[in-house]
Amino acid sequence: MKRVTIKELAKVLNLSISTISRALSDHPDISQDTKNKVREASKLYNYTPNLRARYLRTKSSGLIGLILPEYNMFFIPEMMKSISEAVGEKGYSLLVFQSDDSYQKELDLIDYCNQLSVDGILISISSGFDTSDKLSKLNSEGAPIVLLDKIWENDDMSSVGIDGANVAKEAINYLVKKGHRRIGGVFSDNSQMITETRLEGFKNACQENGIEPLVLMIDSLETFDQTLLDFLHKNEGITALFAMTDELMIRCHSGLQRHSYKIPEDISLIVISDGVLPRILAPRTSHYFHSPKMVGETAVGLLFERMKDKVCSTKTLKIDCSLVELESVKDIN
Numbered sequence: 001m002k003r004v005t006i007k008e009l010a011k012v013l014n015l016s017i018s019t020i021s022r023a024l025s026d027h028p029d030i031s032q033d034t035k036n037k038v039r040e041a042s043k044l045y046n047y048t049p050n051l052r053a054r055y056l057r058t059k060s061s062g063l064i065g066l067i068l069p070e071y072n073m074f075f076i077p078e079m080m081k082s083i084s085e086a087v088g089e090k091g092y093s094l095l096v097f098q099s100d101d102s103y104q105k106e107l108d109l110i111d112y113c114n115q116l117s118v119d120g121i122l123i124s125i126s127s128g129f130d131t132s133d134k135l136s137k138l139n140s141e142g143a144p145i146v147l148l149d150k151i152w153e154n155d156d157m158s159s160v161g162i163d164g165a166n167v168a169k170e171a172i173n174y175l176v177k178k179g180h181r182r183i184g185g186v187f188s189d190n191s192q193m194i195t196e197t198r199l200e201g202f203k204n205a206c207q208e209n210g211i212e213p214l215v216l217m218i219d220s221l222e223t224f225d226q227t228l229l230d231f232l233h234k235n236e237g238i239t240a241l242f243a244m245t246d247e248l249m250i251r252c253h254s255g256l257q258r259h260s261y262k263i264p265e266d267i268s269l270i271v272i273s274d275g276v277l278p279r280i281l282a283p284r285t286s287h288y289f290h291s292p293k294m295v296g297e298t299a300v301g302l303l304f305e306r307m308k309d310k311v312c313s314t315k316t317l318k319i320d321c322s323l324v325e326l327e328s329v330k331d332i333n
Contacts, residue, residue: 004045004046004047005047006020006021006047008045009038009041009042009045009047012041012045013037013038013041015034015038019034019038020038023035023037023038023039023091024038024039024042024091025060025062025091060119061116061117061118061119062091062092062093062119063092063093063094063095063116063117063118063119064087064092064093064094064095064118064119064120064121064122064300064303065095065097065109065110065113065116065118065120065121065122065123065143066080066083066094066095066096066097066121066122066123066148067097067098067099067106067109067110067113067121067122067123067124068080068096068097068098068099068123068124068148069098069099069100069101069124069125069126070098070099070100070101071098074245074246074247074274074277075149075246075274075290075292076292078274078276078292078293078296079148079149079292079293079295079296080096080296081293081296082292082293082294082295082296082297083122083296083297083299083300086296086297086300086301087300090300090304092119095113095116095118097109097112097113099126101126102126103126106123106125106126110123110142110145111142113142113143114142114143117143118143119143119307120143120144120145120146120303120304120306120307121142121143121144121145121146121303122145122146122148122299122300122303123145123146123147123148124147124148124149124150125147125150125193143307144158144303144306144307145157145158146158146159146160146299146302146303146306147159147160147161148160148161148295148296148299149161149162149295150193151163151164151197151316151318157314158302158303158306158314158315158316158317159315159316159317160295160298160299160302160317160319161295161318161319162272162290162295162318162319162320162321163197163318164194164197164198164201164272165197165198165200165201165204166201167198167201167272167288167290167321168185168197168198168199168200168201168202168205168242168244168272169201169202169204169205170205170288170321170323171205171242171270171272171288172185172201172202172205172206172209172242173205173209174270174323174329175240175242175268175270175329176205176209176211178240178268178329178330178331178332178333179239179331179332179333180239180240180268180332181211181239182211182212182214182235182237182238182239182240183206183211183214183238183239183240183241183242184214184215184216184231184232184235184238184240184241184242185199185202185213185214185215185216185241185242185244186216186218186228186241186242186243186244186248186252187199187202187215187216187217187218187244187248188217188218188219188221188244188245188247188248190217194244194245195244198244198272199215199244202215202242203215214231214235214238216228216231218248218251221247221251224251224255225251225254225255225258225259228251228252228255228256228259229255229259232261232267238267239267239268239330239332240267240268240269240270240329241256241267241268241269241270242270242271243269243270243271243272244271244272245271245272245273246271246273246274246276246277246278248271249269249271249273249277249278249285249287250277250281252269253269253281253285256269263283263328264283264327264328264329264330265330268328268329268330269285269286269328269329270285270286270287270288270328270329271285271286271287271288272287272288272290272321273285273287273288273289273290274289274290274291274292275287275289275290275291275324278324278326278328279326283326283327283328284326284327284328285326285327285328286323286324286325286326286327286328286329287323287324287326288321288322288323288324289321289322289323289324290319290321291319294319295319298317298319302315302317
């Protein structure tokens, strides 16, 4: 079907061109019924806005940039989906970029997004990103930036994420209440912010409960099973493991069972998770639920606040995590 112009679409709907444009841009002065009517007609008649013309007219490209260190099967896809849907509902399009966990590539991608005149940028920064001055400078000089799935404690940047230290602390306190005193924490890549915060919470909880912080830092997933086995032999009497992420939880789950440890009879297991993988394992894994949908939607909402008013105060929004008790933790009191 031949693409129609905005003028032709306006004629079909008996609306003005400006009403069509504002409806597609989710303008607050346009009723929801009119917005729905215009969007349905746009799909039916195969109308696509001319972004160059839109930018010249409104100084808005209608584009949002999303920069992620990597795409994988853990957490990221669901978060991407929620961001795409939330952005689309506001009449914007999403451009997704992968930084390959490279600090320099992130800088290049932020610069590229600004060259494309995106209206806002969501970014999950890599482990090597210098979070002091450079990002703040980019945020003040270009499109508004909101940090995704990270907590930024400074006043010059908005961010959305969970309080990893506090959630890790809650997980250890939960295990202690179940009678566990020899608890191992399984972490990876101590250069990452996520590792730093969750390790901090793990150690603080152990200290407050008067127990030894038994830390297993995984350097290579290829040798995970043997590394886990050596850790358990070296630290006799471990009755529970806290896994930092789903990826480590799966490795713990399979490694324990491969070496004839029963979950939870021999060793209990708990993780911070988006809740999908813990439910398909046997036994199902107890976890603190970290909602990728809520992170994505909250981040989009915060970004559009910043886009509407660039001088508004920055915010740090912490997403709550809830305990989901399944079958992997034994009460040994």
